[in-house]
Amino acid sequence: MNFLKRYFVIGFLLLSLLACGQEETKTVTAVDFNLQGIGLEQDVMRRDPSDIIKVDDLYYVWYSKGKISPGYDATVWYATSKDGKSWTEKGMALAKGKPGTWEGESVFTPNILVAEGKYWLFYTGVSRKFKQPYNPDSKIGIAVSDSPDGPWERLPNNPALKNSDNPEDFDSHLIDDACLIVKDGKYWFYYKGRQQGKSPAETKMGVAIADHPQGPYVKHAENPVIPGNHEVAVWTQGKGVAAMIGTTGPDDITNTIQYAEDGIHFTKIYDLKNSPTAAGLYRPEAFTESGKGEMPEWGVKIGKANREKAELPFIQGFELKF
Numbered sequence: 001m002n003f004l005k006r007y008f009v010i011g012f013l014l015l016s017l018l019a020c021g022q023e024e025t026k027t028v029t030a031v032d033f034n035l036q037g038i039g040l041e042q043d044v045m046r047r048d049p050s051d052i053i054k055v056d057d058l059y060y061v062w063y064s065k066g067k068i069s070p071g072y073d074a075t076v077w078y079a080t081s082k083d084g085k086s087w088t089e090k091g092m093a094l095a096k097g098k099p100g101t102w103e104g105e106s107v108f109t110p111n112i113l114v115a116e117g118k119y120w121l122f123y124t125g126v127s128r129k130f131k132q133p134y135n136p137d138s139k140i141g142i143a144v145s146d147s148p149d150g151p152w153e154r155l156p157n158n159p160a161l162k163n164s165d166n167p168e169d170f171d172s173h174l175i176d177d178a179c180l181i182v183k184d185g186k187y188w189f190y191y192k193g194r195q196q197g198k199s200p201a202e203t204k205m206g207v208a209i210a211d212h213p214q215g216p217y218v219k220h221a222e223n224p225v226i227p228g229n230h231e232v233a234v235w236t237q238g239k240g241v242a243a244m245i246g247t248t249g250p251d252d253i254t255n256t257i258q259y260a261e262d263g264i265h266f267t268k269i270y271d272l273k274n275s276p277t278a279a280g281l282y283r284p285e286a287f288t289e290s291g292k293g294e295m296p297e298w299g300v301k302i303g304k305a306n307r308e309k310a311e312l313p314f315i316q317g318f319e320l321k322f
Contacts, residue, residue, distance in 0.1 A: 028257060028295070029273040030318045032303075037087035038063070038079050040303065040314040047071055047313040048109040049280035049300040051179065051233075052084070053148070059084050060148045061280060061300060061315075062093055062121065064108035069305070069312055071108035072130035076123055078148075084282070084298060085317060094123060094143055094152055102127050102139050102159055111280075112148075113180040114287050115187065115213040119145045121152055122178035122189075125159065138174045139163065140191065142214060160215050161191065161208055170204045170224045172196045177278075179232040181241065182287045183263055186210065188241070189217050190234050193224065203248055205229045207263065225264050228253050233276075235283040236293030246275040257295075276301035276318050296320060 038046055038061075048071055050062040058080045066074035076094035079087040094110070097103030103125025113120040121143045126136050141158035145151060164172045171193025179190045189208045194200065206223035210216060228249015235242055240261035245253050255275050258266035280300045285293035303316030 025268065025271055026322060027271040027273055029321050030276045030279075030301075031274070031321055033085065033317045033319065034303075035085060035087055035300070035315055035317050037081075037089055038315040040305075040311060043067065043312065044314075045069060045074070045312040046077070046315050047302045048177075048278050049302075049315050050111045051280045051286070052282040052299065053112055053114060054282070054284065055148050057082060059282070060112070061087070062110040062112060063280075063315060064110070065092075066106075066108075067312075068130065070130065070134070071124075072106045072126055072134060072136060074106050074108040076107050076110045076121070087315075090149065093150055094121065097125060097154075100127070101125075102137075103141060105129050107141075109177050109278075111178045111180060113187065113213055115182065117146075118213070119148050120180075120213045121145070122160070122180065124176045124178075136174055137163075138176045140175055140178050144214070155214055157215065161189065161217050161219075163193070164219075167196045169193075170195050171206060171219075173198065177232040179234050180286070181234060181236050181283075182289050183236065183241065185289070187213055187217075188263060190225075190232050190243075192229060192232050200230065201248055203228070203230045205232055205243070220264065222264055225260075226253065226258065226266055231278045233279040233281055233299075235281060235296055236285050236289075237295065238293060239291055242269070242295070244272065244275070244279055244281075246272075246277065274318075277304075278302045279318070 048064040062078045064071040064074040065077040079089045081087040109124040139159035139162040142160045143152035173194045173196045204224035205226040208217035208219045230248035233244040241263040243258045256268045257270040259269045260266040281296040303314045305311035
């Protein structure tokens with residue numbers, strides 16, 4: 001055997017051994033199931049569900065509710081459940097802000113933080129009335145309550161997070177979709193942002209961190225931490241942070257679950273099949289810093305409305321299975 005052939009054979013064997021030693025990336029599949037009480041309903045829009053918390057024997061979820069398909073003319077409502085499948089709508093949690101304010105035309109895309117014996121409701125607001133074509137100017141505010149049932153009091157320093165003044169920043173046009181965890185004794189506020197002149201398909205994800213639930217939240221210097229993702233769903237996993245990435249972003253990150261021990265530098269750990277749209281997850285360890293956070297088993301999302309039947313968005317459940 002001449003030298004070149006021997007070199008080729010040895011190289012091929014080494015590559016084969018390396019390939020055999022590498023485990024194939026596992027796939028997590030989201031399996032849908034229907035909900036009672038907040039599911040499909042004629043002429044009613046429900047979308048953008050929050051993550052789910054459990055208080056005593058009840059699960060709680062918050063969501064946008066209105067009469068048009070987008071969330072840009074909505075208020076925040078909530079529902080409770082004993083089993084995660086049959087829900088009772090309890091009523092409006094947060095109305096639109098005063099006319100002419102940053103939240104005067106819609107409040108939507110809520111999420112929840114439980115900290116310091118209180119409940120902190122994060123929500124998106126816009127000041128521009130919805131009409132096509134629409135150019136949203138969203139910012140994020142916080143309301144606080146002693147009870148998950150309210151009443152909710154808006155913080156005086158709202159908006160708690162707003163779009164950047166620098167047109168070159170990834171979030172210079174708008175921000176939306178808060179998702180909260182507690183890590184390293186601080187409050188980590190993940191969100192999505194869009195740069196001026198960019199399309200929704202070019203949305204990216206950042207994080208802002210605070211010492212207190214009410215802020216001030218300081219955007220991380222390495223933002224954006226994920227170069228895509230139209231919906232923000234993160235949870236504590238072990239000592240780190242995992243993120244669910246849907247269909248928006250570069251091909252190497254879409255339809256995956258990413259992980260970062262430091263909460264900043266994410267890499268793929270699973271492929272994701274049937275990516276949930278606007279997922280809200282049941283994450284019992286999200287605010288505990290227990291180091292015992294695991295892959296969520298279930299959550300809620302925006303259901304797939306049939307436009308030909310003039311259906312409006314609704315809330316649907318899903319389970320995550322290997």
